[in-house]
Every structure is written in C-alpha cells, then in structure tokens.
Amino acid sequence: MPKLKVPSPPAPLQPKPKRPGKKTGPEGPVEHGHEATASTIGWIDERTSLSGAGRWMMFRKVPKGTNWFYTLGSATMFAFLSQAVTGVVLAMYYEPEPTRAYESIRRINNEVFLGELVHAMHKWGSTVMVILIFLHMGRTFFFGAYKYPRELNWVIGVVLLILTMTMSFTGYLLPFDQRSYWASIVGVNINGTGPLVGPYLSDFLRAGPYFGATTLSRFYAIHMMAVPGAIAALIGFHLYLVAKLGTTAPPWIRAEAPEATREEKVAA
Amino acid sequence: MPERKQPKSKYTTDRQIPGAFEGETVTRRRFMSGTGLAVGGIASAAFALPALGFALGPVFEEFDQPWQPVGKITEFGSDTYVARTITLVPEIGDAGKSTVFMRRFNPAVDTEDRDEYNEYIAVSSACMHLGCPVNYVSSSQRFICPCHGGVYDFVGKVAGGPPVRPLDRFYTRVRAGIVEIGPRFSVNSELQRFSPRDPGEPLDGVGQYLYPSTPDLRKLDTN
Numbered sequence: 001m002p003k004l005k006v007p008s009p010p011a012p013l014q015p016k017p018k019r020p021g022k023k024t025g026p027e028g029p030v031e032h033g034h035e036a037t038a039s040t041i042g043w044i045d046e047r048t049s050l051s052g053a054g055r056w057m058m059f060r061k062v063p064k065g066t067n068w069f070y071t072l073g074s075a076t077m078f079a080f081l082s083q084a085v086t087g088v089v090l091a092m093y094y095e096p097e098p099t100r101a102y103e104s105i106r107r108i109n110n111e112v113f114l115g116e117l118v119h120a121m122h123k124w125g126s127t128v129m130v131i132l133i134f135l136h137m138g139r140t141f142f143f144g145a146y147k148y149p150r151e152l153n154w155v156i157g158v159v160l161l162i163l164t165m166t167m168s169f170t171g172y173l174l175p176f177d178q179r180s181y182w183a184s185i186v187g188v189n190i191n192g193t194g195p196l197v198g199p200y201l202s203d204f205l206r207a208g209p210y211f212g213a214t215t216l217s218r219f220y221a222i223h224m225m226a227v228p229g230a231i232a233a234l235i236g237f238h239l240y241l242v243a244k245l246g247t248t249a250p251p252w253i254r255a256e257a258p259e260a261t262r263e264e265k266v267a268a
Numbered sequence: 269m270p271e272r273k274q275p276k277s278k279y280t281t282d283r284q285i286p287g288a289f290e291g292e293t294v295t296r297r298r299f300m301s302g303t304g305l306a307v308g309g310i311a312s313a314a315f316a317l318p319a320l321g322f323a324l325g326p327v328f329e330e331f332d333q334p335w336q337p338v339g340k341i342t343e344f345g346s347d348t349y350v351a352r353t354i355t356l357v358p359e360i361g362d363a364g365k366s367t368v369f370m371r372r373f374n375p376a377v378d379t380e381d382r383d384e385y386n387e388y389i390a391v392s393s394a395c396m397h398l399g400c401p402v403n404y405v406s407s408s409q410r411f412i413c414p415c416h417g418g419v420y421d422f423v424g425k426v427a428g429g430p431p432v433r434p435l436d437r438f439y440t441r442v443r444a445g446i447v448e449i450g451p452r453f454s455v456n457s458e459l460q461r462f463s464p465r466d467p468g469e470p471l472d473g474v475g476q477y478l479y480p481s482t483p484d485l486r487k488l489d490t491n
Contacts, residue, residue, distance in 0.1 A: 098360035098364070099360060176363075181363065182401075182415075185398075185400070186399055186400065186415065188399075188466075189398045189399040189467045190398060190468065192467070192479075193468040193469060195478040196478060196479075196480070198466075198469065198479065199465065199481070200327055200482060202466050203327040203482050203484055204326075208327075209464065209466075209482070209485035210331070210356045211357065211363055212360065213359060213360045213364075
C-alpha cells in the first residue's frame with residue numbers, strides 16, 4: 001500500500017517568512033502574542049507528537065461518491081456527546097432516591113434556570129440518538145460497508161447499539177413518574193423471562209425480589225457511570241478502525257480499471 | 269531440505285544464558301513477566317471480586333416479609349374481593365406499596381386444600397404477564413390488566429390474554445380477630461403452591477425448572 005503524503009499544517013500554523021528589514025525573533029508583547037498559538041501548540045506537540053495522529057485522523061483520503069449518508073456516524077456521536085453533557089448537568093440537580101426523585105425532576109423542570117430545556121434535550125436526544133444509530137446501521141448495511149475488512153467494526157457497532165438500548169432502559173426509570181415506574185417493572189420482568197438466568201437477572205436489576213430502596217440508585221449508577229464509560233471507549237475504538245481501514249465507496253460507484261487494461265489502450 | 273534447527277534445551281545452563289543456575293528451566297525474563305502478570309491479575313481480582321459480590325449480593329440475601337395486619341375478619345366476605353394496601357418494601361413511599369385483593373375461603377369455588385394459611389384468600393395485584401397492576405371488576409367477577417389485556421377468573425386463574433400462570437397469592441393467618449398477610453407464593457394452574465416467581469415465568473410443565481426460585485424469596489415451610 002502506498003504511504004499517504006502527510007499534508008503540511010494549515011497556513012496559520014506555518015512559520016511566516018520574515019519581512020525584509022526586520023530583526024530576527026519577536027520584539028514586544030504584540031509579536032509574542034502573534035506567536036502564542038503556534039508556540040503553545042508547538043510546545044505540546046514537541047512533548048506528545050500528537051499532531052501526526054491528528055493529521056492521520058483528520059486528513060484522510062475518501063472514496064469518490066462520498067455523500068451526506070456518511071455523516072450519520074458523526075451525527076450519532078454528537079447525539080451521544082449531547083447526552084453526555086446534558087446528563088452531567090442534570091446529575092447536579094437529580095436525586096436518585098425513591099422518595100425524592102420525582103420531586104427533584106419536578107424542580108428541574110419548573111424551577112431550575114433552563115432546567116426544562118436541558119431535561120427535554122436529554123429526553124428527546126435519547127430518541128434522536130437511537131434513530132440516528134439505526135439510520136447509520138442501515139447506511140452501513142445497504143452500502144455493504146460491513147464486509148471485509150470491516151466486520152469487527154460492525155460487531156463493535158452492534159455492541160454500541162445494545163449499550164445504547166441499556167441506556168434507554170435504565171434512563172427511562174429515572175423521572176420516577178407512574179409511566180417510568182410501571183414501564184421499568186415490565187422491562188425487568190421481560191428480562192426475567194429468560195430461562196434459568198432470567199430470575200437471577202431480574203433480581204440483580206432490582207437488587208432484590210421487589211422494586212426496592214436501591215433499585216433506583218442501581219439504575220442510576222448503570223445509566224450514568226457503567227454504560228457511558230463503555231460507550232465512550234468503544235466509540236474511540238470504532239473511530240480508530242474507521243480511520244485505519246478507510247471508508248467504502250457507495251455501491252453505485254464502479255471501480256476504474258487500471259490504465260493498461262483499458263480497452264482503448266489495448267486496441268491502440 | 270534445510271537442516272532442522274536443533275530444539276533448544278530446557279535448561280538455561282545449556283543455552284549459555286549468563287548467570288544461569290544448574291537445573292534451572294525458567295529464564296529470568298520469563299519468570300519476571302509471569303510474576304508481573306500474576307501480580308496484576310491478583311491486584312485486579314482484589315478490587316473486581318468484592319465489587320462484583322457487592323453488586324450481586326441482594327440476589328442471594330433473604331428478603332424480609334413480615335406478617336402485617338389488613339383488617340378485622342368481619343371485613344371480608346366470601347363472594348367478592350376487598351382491596352387492601354400492603355407494604356412490600358418499607359420506607360420508600362408509594363413505590364414500596366402494593367394492592368392485594370382479599371376474601372374469605374369459599375368451598376363452592378375454592379378447590380385447593382384448606383389449611384391454616386388460606387382461611388382468607390389474598391390475591392396479588394401483579395399481573396402474571398409482565399407485572400402491571402390488575403383491577404378486580406366485580407360486575408364480571410374478573411381480574412383485568414390494563415396493560416396488555418390479561419384476564420383472570422374469580423379465583424385468579426387465567427381466563428384470557430397473555431398471562432402465563434394464575435395470580436400470585438399471599439399466606440394469610442388470623443390473630444385475635446385480625447387477618448394478617450405474610451409471605452407471597454406463586455401457584456400453577458392447579459393452584460399448587462410454589463416459591464414466589466416473577467411475572468412472565470410459567471410454572472406448569474418444565475416451567476418450574478426453567479424458572480427456578482431465587483434465594484431472596486422462598487415460600488413458607490408449611491410442613
């Protein structure tokens with residue numbers, strides 16, 4: 001495989017040619033200020049060599065025919081980032097105790113500044129994320145982008161889908177109104193219908209035989225700590241494989257025959 | 269054919285490794301990496317195993333189901349149900365409460381053996397499809413679930429819809445003219461008593477083996 005030529009850094013980051021008649025090096029604070037960005041980035045890069053990784057990630061060759069469908073994965077990731085940020089700030093006001101949870105959500109919606117907006121972003125954003133995942137999955141399927149050598153990335157994507165469903169399930173209980181309470185009871189009992197392990201799984205989810213004092217905090221811990229960490233890590237690996245393996249052309253783009261085997265060349 | 273490489277001796281002294289001991293078979297590099305992996309594994313297990321046990325603990329811990337009074341014996345007839353609220357989980361408000369439907373044992377409809385625990389029949393309101401709360405509709409003498417259309421007859425056996433077994437029941441006893449409700453138990457379609465199961469888990473046929481009862485909730489030892 002031919003090695004890609006590493007592109008040079010963008011213009012603002014390149015050292016400027018010296019103007020005629022100027023002394024070497026920056027003179028006053030203004031000149032120092034002009035060079036601050038470049039020198040800060042240079043300082044970090046000298047110690048981490050991250051700029052090569054950044055260019056490897058950002059300046060990739062993409063196949064002919066790449067179109068808007070290829071943005072669905074990034075869109076899903078931004079939906080996740082939105083969920084992460086709004087979730088972190090919701091956690092500043094939410095109380096995961098059975099007697100306090102509903103009241104704290106009511107307070108977020110009615111009293112906290114922008115609370116209704118942030119809560120709604122998190123609530124509707126979860127649906128948006130699930131829809132985007134399925135669109136992204138459909139794009140990958142119909143463009144045949146799951147085939148060799150990208151099978152592992154498909155598998156990681158399926159794990160991410162399951163983790164997102166886990167997020168939806170555990171998050172649904174947290175507002176702790178009638179709908180979320182009974183929906184979670186039904187959901188836990190669906191888990192219990194698995195033969196042999198089902199009864200233990202539902203007891204694990206509830207932390208006991210009944211919906212109990214720690215069921216809510218258990219769902220909360222899974223929702224905001226266990227699963228988001230796994231999702232973030234797997235998105236990283238997913239993206240690494242995308243950058244390493246490259247993207248596929250859409251199925252309607254035909255591969256061009258090499259120069260020598262083209263008919264007009266052979267005939268001549 | 270190229271000459272086959274002579275297999276290395278398992279003794280480090282034979283392999284001319286500097287500082288090797290007589291009879292030594294494990295190189296120091298190999299010993300160090302093995303030790304490093306073992307120490308890392310032990311250190312990980314030291315935090316992972318307690319954490320796992322901590323999260324799984326409640327599954328194996330016996331759940332407390334105290335007897336609780338629900339009313340005088342005169343409050344319950346034998347031809348209709350009276351709804352009573354009991355507390356399954358204390359100190360979490362309404363989320364820990366549940367409705368039970370109470371009546372006196374009625375020889376005309378109740379076919380099971382009579383003992384000290386079923387003078388009064390206490391039927392759980394948890395639908396045996398997926399756990400929604402059922403209502404007793406007295407005009408049709410049916411229990412009806414609002415979620416997915418489960419229907420049960422007067423004694424709680426499935427009359428229609430998706431439920432997989434009759435409604436669960438609670439042991440009852442009478443103390444000084446007061447009816448008390450105790451632990452829950454599940455029943456199969458012949459109303460035989462089983463240790464409590466979750467909704468959606470059938471008890472007929474192989475069901476009782478496919479869906480074992482869990483250690484946190486068992487039926488009373490009535491023998």
